[in-house]
Amino acid sequence: MFKAHTVQTAPGKSARVIEAVEKKMGFVPNLFAYLAESPAAIQAYVQLDALLAESELTPQEVQLILLTTSVTNRCNFCVAAHSAGGTKAGLDKDTIAAVRREDSPSGARDAALITFVRKVVNERGWVGEEDVQAFLQAGFSKANVFDVITAVSLKTLSNYSNHLAHPELNEQLEPFAWEK
Numbered sequence: 001m002f003k004a005h006t007v008q009t010a011p012g013k014s015a016r017v018i019e020a021v022e023k024k025m026g027f028v029p030n031l032f033a034y035l036a037e038s039p040a041a042i043q044a045y046v047q048l049d050a051l052l053a054e055s056e057l058t059p060q061e062v063q064l065i066l067l068t069t070s071v072t073n074r075c076n077f078c079v080a081a082h083s084a085g086g087t088k089a090g091l092d093k094d095t096i097a098a099v100r101r102e103d104s105p106s107g108a109r110d111a112a113l114i115t116f117v118r119k120v121v122n123e124r125g126w127v128g129e130e131d132v133q134a135f136l137q138a139g140f141s142k143a144n145v146f147d148v149i150t151a152v153s154l155k156t157l158s159n160y161s162n163h164l165a166h167p168e169l170n171e172q173l174e175p176f177a178w179e180k
Contacts, residue, residue, distance in 0.1 A: 001165075002034050002037060002164065002165045003034075003037065004030060004033035004034055004165075004167065005018070005033050005034070005036035005037065006018070006028075006033070007019055007022075010036040010037075011036070011037075011039050012039070013039035013042075013043065014035075014036035014037070014038070014039045014042050014043075015036070017032070017036070017039075017042045017043060017046055018032055018033070018036055018042075020046070021046070026172075027170060027172055028170075029081060029167075029170055029173070030077070030167035030168060030169070030170055031077060031078070031081070031158055031161065031162060031165075031167055032045075033167065034161060034162075034165035034167055035158070035161055041157065041161065044157060045154065045157055045158060048150060048153065048154040048157075049154060051150065052147065052150060052151055052154065055143070055144075055147040055150070056141060056143055056144060056147065057144060057147050057151075059089040059090070060086070060089050060090055060091045061110075061113060062089075062151060063082055063085050063086035063089045063091050064086065064091060064095065064099065064110060064113055064114065064117075065113065065117050065148055065151040065152070065155075066078070066082045066085070066151055066154070066155050067079065067082035067083060067085075067086055067096065067099050067100075068099050068113075068114050068117040068118060068121075069117060069121055069151065069152050069155035069156070069159065070082055070155055070159055071099055071100060071102060071178075071180075072117070072118055072121040072122065073121065073155065073156070073159040073160075073163075074180050075155075075158070075159035075162050075163065076162075076169075076177070076178055076179055076180070077162045077167055077169060077173075078155060078158055078159055078162060079100065079176075079178040080169055080173040080174075080176040080177050080178055081173055081176075083096050083100065083176035083178065084172070084173055084175075084176045087176075092105070092107075094106070095107070095110055099114060100178055108138065109138050109139055109140075112134060112135055112137075112138030112139075112140070113135075113138070113140070113148075115131075115134070115135075116131065116132075116134070116135040116140075116148060117148055117151075117152065119131050120148055120149060120152050121152055125149065132145060
């Protein structure tokens with residue numbers, strides 16, 4: 001139903017984004033090939049991702065949020081992508097494995113982050129004050145509450161897009177394949 005675009009077939013603004021993604025990553029994840037149908041969607045994804053890099057969260061924490069959201073939303077493509085991204089960012093392999101199994105990692109801060117992300121996703125943002133307080137007591141800031149929401153928004157865009165478009169895993173992501 002949906003077309004996987006290339007630089008040659010994508011609408012103008014989308015083509016420029018695909019070129020930039022390929023230059024940065026060395027390949028074009030199939031998610032981007034489908035998101036390219038909408039210049040607004042592909043640009044929103046790239047811009048939200050760039051904004052998250054400017055947050056107080058570490059690259060490992062951002063990847064942990066993106067991976068947790070993807071597991072919770074059952075997005076096979078994004079679980080593979082963020083298992084790879086988390087590995088590249090230096091996220092502990094045991095932590096990645098725990099999230100993929102829907103367990104909690106051994107580190108208290110990571111466990112608090114994962115618990116909070118799962119609450120945000122599962123409760124559609126209706127997170128109780130006690131859950132926010134537990135997140136803050138784990139060493140996160142009030143700004144991080146909104147950083148988590150921003151990351152969940154980014155993954156909701158891609159997870160839902162993948163649910164509709166059904167992209168195949170790129171060969172670069174195949175070692176990180178996941179199915180629930």
